[in-house]
Amino acid sequence: MAERRDDRSYSFDPVYRHLLRARDLSQNADVPRDLKAEINRAIELCQQRLQYCEDQTTKPSPALAHLIKETFAYPWEDAHKEGRVSYYATPRMLTGNLEAQLIKLITSASKANMVLEIGLYTGCSSLAMAEALPESGKVVSLEIDKGIADVARSFLNRSPVGNKIEIMIGPALNSLEILAEKQVKFDVIFIDADKTGYVQYYKTIFEKDLLASEGTIIVDNVLKDGDPYSGEEYESNSGAISEFNEMVLRDKNVHKVMIPVRDGVYLIRRMKDTEKA
Numbered sequence: 001m002a003e004r005r006d007d008r009s010y011s012f013d014p015v016y017r018h019l020l021r022a023r024d025l026s027q028n029a030d031v032p033r034d035l036k037a038e039i040n041r042a043i044e045l046c047q048q049r050l051q052y053c054e055d056q057t058t059k060p061s062p063a064l065a066h067l068i069k070e071t072f073a074y075p076w077e078d079a080h081k082e083g084r085v086s087y088y089a090t091p092r093m094l095t096g097n098l099e100a101q102l103i104k105l106i107t108s109a110s111k112a113n114m115v116l117e118i119g120l121y122t123g124c125s126s127l128a129m130a131e132a133l134p135e136s137g138k139v140v141s142l143e144i145d146k147g148i149a150d151v152a153r154s155f156l157n158r159s160p161v162g163n164k165i166e167i168m169i170g171p172a173l174n175s176l177e178i179l180a181e182k183q184v185k186f187d188v189i190f191i192d193a194d195k196t197g198y199v200q201y202y203k204t205i206f207e208k209d210l211l212a213s214e215g216t217i218i219v220d221n222v223l224k225d226g227d228p229y230s231g232e233e234y235e236s237n238s239g240a241i242s243e244f245n246e247m248v249l250r251d252k253n254v255h256k257v258m259i260p261v262r263d264g265v266y267l268i269r270r271m272k273d274t275e276k277a
Contacts (some may be wrong), residue, residue: 012263014226014234016046053098060097063159064127068097070155071122085147093121095192095220099262100128103190103218106267108132110216112187116179117141118172118201119193119220123152123165129188130164139165140179140186142172142193172197173204180208187212192220195237198244206253214273219244223264 010016019042026036060068072091080088095103107115107129113136115129120143130139143149149167156162168175172193189211191201198219205211222228222245227238248256248266255274257267 010046010050012223012225013046014230014232016043017234019043019046050098057098058101060100060128061131061159063161064097064100064124064131066158067122067124067127067155068094071124074122074151079147079151085151086145089121089148095121095124095128096262099220099265100124102261102265103188104128104132106216106218107188110187110214113137114184114186114188114212115139116186116189116210118176118189118191119143120149120152120167121192122148123156125190125192126152126165127156127159127161129190130159130161133161133164137164140168140184141165142168142170142175144169144171144193173200176201176204176208176210180204180210184210185212185215186210187215188218189215190218190220195221195224195244196240198240199247202244202247211270215269217266217268219248219266219268221263222258222266223260225263 019039023036023039023043025031026039059065071094076085076089076091079085103125112129112132113134115126115133115138117126117129117139120126120141123141126139126141130137133139141152143152146169149169153167156165168178189205191198193201202217202219205217211217222241224238224241225234226232227234228242228245233239245258245266248254248268253271254268255271256269259265259267
C-alpha cells in the first residue's frame, strides 16, 4: 500500500519549503523560463528521492498497512473537539513505513527481546518493532493520552502480534520510574514523544539503568523540520530538540550517529558497546 502523500509529507525539509516559495515568487516576477524549469525540476527531485527510497524499502505487513491507512482516515479533529483526545493529533505524527522498516531492522539486528517506546500515537512504530521480536518478546509503549491509546489499541488488536504490545498510560517520566522500580531493562528504546521531554527521558534512561547491555536508543525528529541547523524556527518546540542534540553530542559515554531519514533519526549506543578494541 502506497502512503498518501502531499506537500506536508516533504515539509520536514527546509530546502523543499524554500523551493516551493521560490516557485511561487517566480510566478509573479520576470523570471527566465529556464530558471522556472530548474526550480520545478528541483521540487520534483525532492519528491522523487523520497518516493524512490520508499519504493526500494520492504513494504508494510498487511496489519501495518491497515494501521497506516486507518490513521489517515481517523477523524482526529472531531475527536479533539469532542474531548475524546486531549490534544489535536495529526497523521503527520505517524512514523510511516520507511522509518518503521528502519527501526524494525534495527530491532531485528539487535536480537531484541524487550523494547521500550516513549510515545505511542497509533502504534505504527510499536507494531513494526513487535513484528521483529521473538515469541517471548515484548514492546512496552508509553502514551499520555488514554483516548489516543484506545485508538491505537483498536488498531493493534487486528495484528497477530498485537498481544506483544503493552500500553502504559500516563506521563512518561512516571512510567519510567515504575519500570525502573521493577528493574526492567530494554534492548531497544525508541523515543518519539513530546520534544520538550527528550532531555529528561534520555537522562532518566541512563540514571535508572533502563538500557540493557549492548542496547540501542533510537530518537525520532532530531532534525525537527530543519530548525536545528537552519535557525528558521519553523516549529515552536524546535529549541528543545537543539538542546537535546547538543547534550547527546557532548556525551562522551555514547557512540552516536544522526541520519537524515524523514525528520531525522539519532542512533545511540554506549561507547563501551561499540569500541571493542
